[in-house]
Amino acid sequence: MAENDKIIDEVVGNDYKYGFTTNIEQEFAAVGLSEDTVRFISAKKNEPEWMLEWRLKAYKAWLKMEQPKWQNVHFPNIDFQSIIYYAAQKKKKVINSLDDVDPEIRSTYDKLGIPIQEQKLLAGVAVDYVMDSESVITTFRESLKEKGIIFCSISEAIREHPELVKQYLGSVVPQRDNYYAALNSAVFSDGSFVFIPKGVRCPMELSTYFRINAENTGQFERTLIIAEEGSYVSYLEGCTAPMRDENQLHAAVVELITMDNAEIKYSTVQNWYPGDKEGKGGIYNFVTKRGMCKGKNSKISWTQVETGSAITWKYPSCILKGDNSIGEFYSVAVTNNYQQADTGTKMIHIGKNTRSRIVSKGISAGKSQNSYRGQVQVHKTADNAYNFSQCDSLLIGDKCGAHTFPYLEIKNMTGKVEHEATTSKIGEDLLFYCNQRGLTNEEAVSMIINGYCKEVFKQLPMEFMVEAQKLLSISLEGSVG
Amino acid sequence: MLSIKNLTVAIGEKKILSDFNLEIKDGEIHAIMGPNGTGKSTLASTLAGKEEYEVLSGEVIFNGKNLLEMGADERAREGVFLAFQYPVEIPGVSTTNFMKAAVNAKRKHHGLDPMDAKDFLKLMKEKLALVEMNKEFTSRSINEGFSGGEKKRNEIFQMAMLEPALCLLDETDSGLDIDALRIVANGVNQLKSKNRSFLIITHYQRLLNYIVPDFVHVMYGGRIVKSGGKELALKLEEQGYDWIKEEVGELI
Ligand SMILES: Nc1ncnc2c1ncn2[C@@H]1O[C@H](COP(=O)(O)OP(=O)(O)OP(=O)(O)O)[C@@H](O)[C@H]1O
Numbered sequence: 045m046a047e048n049d050k051i052i053d054e055v056v057g058n059d060y061k062y063g064f065t066t067n068i069e070q071e072f073a074a075v076g077l078s079e080d081t082v083r084f085i086s087a088k089k090n091e092p093e094w095m096l097e098w099r100l101k102a103y104k105a106w107l108k109m110e111q112p113k114w115q116n117v118h119f120p121n122i123d124f125q126s127i128i129y130y131a132a133q134k135k136k137k138v139i140n141s142l143d144d145v146d147p148e149i150r151s152t153y154d155k156l157g158i159p160i161q162e163q164k165l166l167a168g169v170a171v172d173y174v175m176d177s178e179s180v181i182t183t184f185r186e187s188l189k190e191k192g193i194i195f196c197s198i199s200e201a202i203r204e205h206p207e208l209v210k211q212y213l214g215s216v217v218p219q220r221d222n223y224y225a226a227l228n229s230a231v232f233s234d235g236s237f238v239f240i241p242k243g244v245r246c247p248m249e250l251s252t253y254f255r256i257n258a259e260n261t262g263q264f265e266r267t268l269i270i271a272e273e274g275s276y277v278s279y280l281e282g283c284t285a286p287m288r289d290e291n292q293l294h295a296a297v298v299e300l301i302t303m304d305n306a307e308i309k310y311s312t313v314q315n316w317y318p319g320d321k322e323g324k325g326g327i328y329n330f331v332t333k334r335g336m337c338k339g340k341n342s343k344i345s346w347t348q349v350e351t352g353s354a355i356t357w358k359y360p361s362c363i364l365k366g367d368n369s370i371g372e373f374y375s376v377a378v379t380n381n382y383q384q385a386d387t388g389t390k391m392i393h394i395g396k397n398t399r400s401r402i403v404s405k406g407i408s409a410g411k412s413q414n415s416y417r418g419q420v421q422v423h424k425t426a427d428n429a430y431n432f433s434q435c436d437s438l439l440i441g442d443k444c445g446a447h448t449f450p451y452l453e454i455k456n457m458t459g460k461v462e463h464e465a466t467t468s469k470i471g472e473d474l475l476f477y478c479n480q481r482g483l484t485n486e487e488a489v490s491m492i493i494n495g496y497c498k499e500v501f502k503q504l505p506m507e508f509m510v511e512a513q514k515l516l517s518i519s520l521e522g523s524v525g
Numbered sequence: 526m527l528s529i530k531n532l533t534v535a536i537g538e539k540k541i542l543s544d545f546n547l548e549i550k551d552g553e554i555h556a557i558m559g560p561n562g563t564g565k566s567t568l569a570s571t572l573a574g575k576e577e578y579e580v581l582s583g584e585v586i587f588n589g590k591n592l593l594e595m596g597a598d599e600r601a602r603e604g605v606f607l608a609f610q611y612p613v614e615i616p617g618v619s620t621t622n623f624m625k626a627a628v629n630a631k632r633k634h635h636g637l638d639p640m641d642a643k644d645f646l647k648l649m650k651e652k653l654a655l656v657e658m659n660k661e662f663t664s665r666s667i668n669e670g671f672s673g674g675e676k677k678r679n680e681i682f683q684m685a686m687l688e689p690a691l692c693l694l695d696e697t698d699s700g701l702d703i704d705a706l707r708i709v710a711n712g713v714n715q716l717k718s719k720n721r722s723f724l725i726i727t728h729y730q731r732l733l734n735y736i737v738p739d740f741v742h743v744m745y746g747g748r749i750v751k752s753g754g755k756e757l758a759l760k761l762e763e764q765g766y767d768w769i770k771e772e773v774g775e776l777i
């Protein structure tokens with residue numbers, strides 16, 4: 045198969061278009077992690093005592109834990125003492141309006157194609173901009189406030205809404221849940237907080253844009269979204285990082301909570317720097333995302349488009365506690381060159397008549413490895429639970445790998461669990477057909493992939509769908525000759 | 526239009542076309558017939574630029590350009606169209622979107638702006654009518670779940686959309702019912718023009734009742750062994766290929 049070899053050899057670097065750095069004066073915590081680091085971060089954030097204690101508890105738990113090794117990814121040991129755990133803009137001033145944002149930071153977001161500007165506001169998306177350890181600005185908050193919606197940085201929420209944070213932080217992902225969640229709980233620096241009051245349908249998409257800028261720093265953001273009875277919110281998360289030769293750690297925690305009849309739709313377009321085409325550098329994306337359908341008839345839907353990171357390791361999950369609650373997971377994970385992804389979901393059925401749906405599309409190119417790992421648990425209490433899983437893998441070339449690890453744990457037989465899986469290749473016949481209609485290989489692959497992922501893409505809000513489609517084409521650029 | 530000289534093509538070690546020659550002038554319709562496995566599809570795919578087929582020698586000039594130097598996609602944009610014997614399915618991609626991309630790729634190649642949405646829809650409607658196809662097909666994923674006959678019709682629809690100079694039809698008539706055959710032939714006849722040529726591969730003379738060829742060629746053992754007019758097809762239908770094989774027996 046000389047042809048296939050040629051195809052692989054022509055795999056050229058995905059031109060990562062977000063690899064620049066921003067020159068702003070920043071202040072950092074001392075390198076490494078100790079109790080002092082935790083205290084330093086907490087102090088920088090002007091946190092109340094209870095929060096510091098919460099962090100220290102997590103830190104102590106973390107010290108006793110071991111890095112998990114079961115996932116199907118390979119990387120050298122991370123030296124947690126060589127990471128900087130806090131980096132923020134030095135020149136602090138109170139930011140009341142868009143005009144107060146540092147022009148360097150503004151132009152960063154402009155370059156990323158997400159201008160901190162009126163047009164974004166007009167597009168009806170409220171955005172929280174987080175660079176390294178700090179939220180830069182949250183737009184649109186006044187008009188949200190009128191409806192009783194709180195959308196702010198988590199640091200601000202800790203100060204302004206301690207009762208809510210105290211009640212819910214760690215309620216879905218406890219401090220000692222896993223190694224990286226414990227680390228995050230100890231040192232998280234910023235992230236978003238959303239509270240949608242009873243009966244309110246959030247009138248616009250809420251969005252956080254995460255950006256790693258500083259060198260040798262880890263990003264540990266924390267997101268908490270609470271949807272009260274009968275409320276609805278659609279939330280989007282995007283992220284990029286500069287191109288650097290060393291690996292950087294991103295260990296976030298996201299917690300979602302829905303009460304009776306509430307719904308949260310959480311979409312991610314993940315585009316952390318994947319490393320170069322030889323596999324040097326890139327972000328380690330070790331994230332814990334979990335939602336709790338606490339109330340009856342509530343619904344949590346995860347949609348993720350994962351194109352970036354050197355290693356992605358995450359399983360956005362749903363605990364379906366309320367009767368009739370619904371969990372959904374729609375995922376597109378693309379790996380190229382030397383990227384590794386081990387991603388999937390967990391659906392934990394506890395309430396009666398709970399339903400879950402998993403649609404996973406893994407696309408592997410280059411020498412990458414792409415694993416789907418999904419768990420469906422049906423507890424004794426979960427009468428008539430229903431799960432449907434569809435896991436498809438698409439291979440481009442023959443040097444990459446796709447793996448599927450479904451786990452089932454059924455303790456109540458009244459329900460039904462269905463699993464379908466396919467593996468396919470972008471074959472030469474398919475490419476030739478497209479070529480014969482005048483499309484280049486690149487155009488053909490982009491079209492085929494977008495068709496393949498349609499079911500997931502259509503879950504995304506319109507403008508993010510377009511962005512996701514473009515990203516996919518970029519990350520697979522040059523994957524066929 | 527097309528001039529093929531001494532074309533020899535192999536797949537791996539196996540020679541499939543050997544010393545193949547054919548001239549097609551503007552506006553002409555040529556039919557190629559021949560037993561299974563003689564290299565008809567190989568000829569069509571080689572002209573369309575499929576990479577597995579290795580050209581060992583010979584030349585192909587298409588409208589003054591060396592076709593063999595171009596990639597498959599460029600040949601298509603230059604005006605070579607192949608209606609496939611076995612069209613593929615592309616899940617999740619509608620015929621509309623596929624054609625939009627194809628039409629605009631061709632326009633770009635010729636220095637034109639993308640077609641605007643309204644004109645495109647108009648063009649689609651017009652060409653759908655040509656092959657009496659329901660609009661509903663164009664919003665479905667290409668060929669997915671299409672019947673054999675529908676796939677073939679979809680090929681002719683795409684051909685009509687792209688307005689190629691050279692149309693290669695590989696057994697488009699196979700698997701068509703009587704009505705569909707008439708419809709497809711009708712479509713092709715409407716596309717006939719003085720600067721568009723056709724190379725039609727078929728096993729059945731029936732198609733040639735509808736689309737009247739200027740020349741009929743018989744292919745055997747990777748080359749044309751006999752050429753004639755429409756009456757040659759009738760003779761083949763009556764007598765099969767044995768007499769041809771006998772006639773050329775010494776040659777091969
Ligand atoms: N990819 C391939 N690998 C190996 N052999 C091939 C390949 N493609 C075609 N061949 C062989 O080349 C020869 C010619 O095949 P081709 O498809 O061109 O015949 P055809 O004249 O179109 O036949 P039919 O009338 O059955 O469509 C056959 O013997 C076939 O098995």
Ligand SMILES: [Mg+2]
Binds near residue numbers: 566610695696
């Ligand atoms: Mg054939």
